[in-house]
Amino acid sequence: MSETPTTPTESVPIRHPRAMPILVTGILGVTIMPVLGPVAWALGRSTLREIDATTMRYSNRTTVQVGMILGVISTVILVVGLAVVVTIVVWVTTGDGIKQTNHNAFEAFEAFVATAATAAANTGR
Structure with a gap:
């Protein structure tokens, strides 16, 4: 019955410090500024890689995932919007x-x- 002792960082999940900024950036990207979408997507992806690679346990992985998904949605909105603007400009100028x-x-x-x-x-x- 020998159990290996756990360190405090392994037993108690902590909050990742970038989770809330990523979520806020994703929300702002979808609602107000689609330009923030790629930022939320990139930050979310790198933070998820960091969470998966570390031995520490983080309690807010889902928050990072939601922020990253909102960043993806915002990026799609941005690309579609830019395509519409370019199409209109070409249509008018021809x-x-x-x-x-x-x-x-x-x-x-x-x-x-x-x-x-x-x-x-x-x-x-």
Whole structure:
């Protein structure tokens, strides 16, 4: 019945000091600033590697995981948003975009008004 004595760091789980900043960065990335998404993702990944590699027990691994996942989601939002912005800029600057569409819309509106005026004149109103 010889048990090896445990050190205080092995028996009592401690909180990792970067867990809350990673979670806050992930939340901010999803809600306000998607630019923080890659930061939360990278910090979360490195912290999870550190937690897995060490013999110390940390009590808030899940907090780090949630922050990292929010960072991944925020990064996806950032990439999709940038793709939409680039698509709109290219669409507008090539001449096939909003400039030509607005011109055609104005001509269509003028044709509609002329048709409505002609129809009103024919019905006696």
